[in-house]
Amino acid sequence: MTTQQDEVRRRRTFAIISHPDAGKTTLTEKLLLYAGAIQIAGSVKARKASRHATSDWMEIEKQRGISVASSVMQMEYRDCVINLLDTPGHKDFSEDTYRVLTAVDAALMVIDAANGVEPQTLRLLEVCRARNTPIITFINKMDREVREPLETLDEIESTLGMPTVAFTWPVGMGKNFGGVIDLRKEQMRVFRAGQDRAGVEDDEILAGLDNAEARKRFGMYYEQAQGEIELVSGASEPFDREAFLAGKQTPVFFGSAINNFGVREVLDALVDLAPPPGARPALQRVVEPTEPKFSGVVFKIQANMDPAHRDRIAFLRISSGRFERGMKLKVVRSGKEFRTQNVMSFLSQRRELVEDAWPGDIIGLPNHGVLQLGDTLTEGETLQFTGLPFFAPELFQIVELADPMKSKQLRTGLTQLGEEGAIQVFRSQLGGSLLLGAIGQLQFEVVAHRLRTEYGVETRFLPARYQMARWVTSDDPNELKKFIDANAARIAWDSVEAPTFMVTYRSDLNVAEERWPKIRFHAMREHAGLVFQSA
Structure with missing residues (x-):
């Protein structure tokens, strides 16, 4: 055995x-x-x-x-x-x-x-x-x-x-x-x-x-x-x-x-x-692959791998323990229980139900918005694996509907594409059209194509005035609230409700940094705003 x-x-x-x-x-x-x-x-x-x-x-x-x-x-x-x-x-x-x-x-x-x-x-x-x-x-x-x-x-x-x-x-x-x-x-x-x-x-x-x-x-x-x-x-x-x-x-x-x-x-x-799976760092401690208790991290989410079923698959890398089909897992971020009856392994589109899996394996969890990129799943222990990056977008466009009657489909599509990291979706503090952020122009083309083919939504993308974005944090919650209120026209919220400062010119960022010394501005964030890196 x-x-x-x-x-x-x-x-x-x-x-x-x-x-x-x-x-x-x-x-x-x-x-x-x-x-x-x-x-x-x-x-x-x-x-x-x-x-x-x-x-x-x-x-x-x-x-x-x-x-x-x-x-x-x-x-x-x-x-x-x-x-x-x-x-x-x-x-x-x-x-x-x-x-x-x-x-x-x-x-x-x-x-x-x-x-x-x-x-x-x-x-x-x-x-x-x-x-x-x-x-x-x-x-x-x-x-x-x-x-x-x-x-x-x-x-x-x-x-x-x-x-x-x-x-x-x-x-x-x-x-x-x-x-x-x-x-x-x-x-x-x-x-x-x-x-x-x-x-x-x-x-x-x-x-x-x-x-x-x-x-x-x-x-x-x-x-x-x-x-x-x-x-x-x-x-x-x-x-x-x-x-x-x-x-x-x-x-x-x-x-x-x-x-x-x-x-x-x-x-x-x-x-x-090539090495077998090794130890992986979490915020709380280092996790060894040979530990008996299960742990794993969601590093990718993919919407509509099976367009007929509008599915969303969370890809999870197992870090420790043994996965067994049907076991109950805890989503550490939310504290919710996650049932694992229909977990899959992959050969590209070909799928098979997983009965068991081990550290190093990648398993697919069918998911309807319960899991986010960077989520840690365990048998109960509070762990948060680190290192899953989100970079501040460098290009921004406003998305508009060709058919206003399809606003629900648009919001669903953008929510799901934002969850999987295909694009970054920002909701302005003051309302109005959704703002999309990307690293490269081709991301916008892919999102437009997927909105049309997977969600039946025709869209127009218009240039936005922003050139830069920075996530904002502070050790003082009151100071952060004051900053957000004072800069409401420039504040947007991303897919995990992390506040973001939208910048038109680099000089605007320099001025904000000088005026608000207790506010930290980040060019990269990790999962759910738990770990930010300044730039």
Whole structure:
């Protein structure tokens, strides 16, 4: 009989991060394909046999070919339970990605071999490093004409400030791509194209780091790879597991996700190198995964995964204990009891009822406004897990209805989209139209699309005069009330009723800070206003 410790040891929970178009969603598909979780890549088919990624389920994602929402998938491989979280690559949805990164124990960074390190990659890596998240790097698209691998490694080290350790090395590129040499197993896997092949049993393997057959077949490209391997091995540090686990060194793999090539090595590395679930900090204490009592935190809410049922799913990362279907949990924020009869696990849109789950697992709780982002659920203990970020919006628009008769649908839609963090919704102290805040322009487009397709509401978005927002707190409740009353025209309330000071010009904020020294102005808030960070 397996123990809780055994189950924790089996778990690997990681996110895939990258710049848009680096091949992140394709790699997600191939990891699932290789682990046998799906039978054919892009397996959700339209009637005309056009494909979109299994992990891209939202209508706008299929139309635009981008990942807008984070997807959660669970699979088994080599006696490990792998929880894989695919994240949006586009910077406009970075807030969703940041929150997902709080729920994982490792990250897989995908880099386009032609483009190298791109801005969004750098931004996401900074979030990982702030949390000391271990990172495995996959350099993709070696079947195309790309940069020299030495140049890419050098850029990773200089731009990201992180030493690299090559675990595999490419032989040639583009039409001359011959395969990859596994430096630890001392063998070469010969490249063979094929988008839907699930296994590698029939891949050709050439043994040794100096194979006569490989030298004969791949000529100068094999010799060049040998020279580069010698150079890299002499110049770089050996793999240090402790440095990797501290997020200070990254193992590097080369391949072609579209051809399911080099994916096995990455999957093996995730099992062999990535850590099992570890301790997680709460405001009250540090929570160990092997503790017997259940605890978990809601890091994502998604509305309308099943449009026919208008559902809202709260994604919860289990931090400790064992989840058993039907158990009663306490929502710490509200003190309310939460029943767990219909909890689900996911393979993108495919769902199964969960009978039990363990630390590191991601479970979906059907939820009708009871749960909020950042909520902690326990068997009774008062705990509040920290670190789930909400960033002050940088863009603002006023939303107006094309049909005034649909104001109820609009409010429902915006409430639900605000709860899931797709957009920030503000209600002005003085009333009037709702104000939307976003990190990027594409968020507004997605919200307009979802209001139309999921809630049947046509809207117009008009520019707002604000350029900045800051959440406000004070140790003195009377002082905070005086500030709100004195600045009523600039005060709005967000989805968790946290007061926000809306700013037209930066100088307005400077003046307010001088006039109200007892008021703190925050560029970031955590769950339900419990933890704010100044900026």
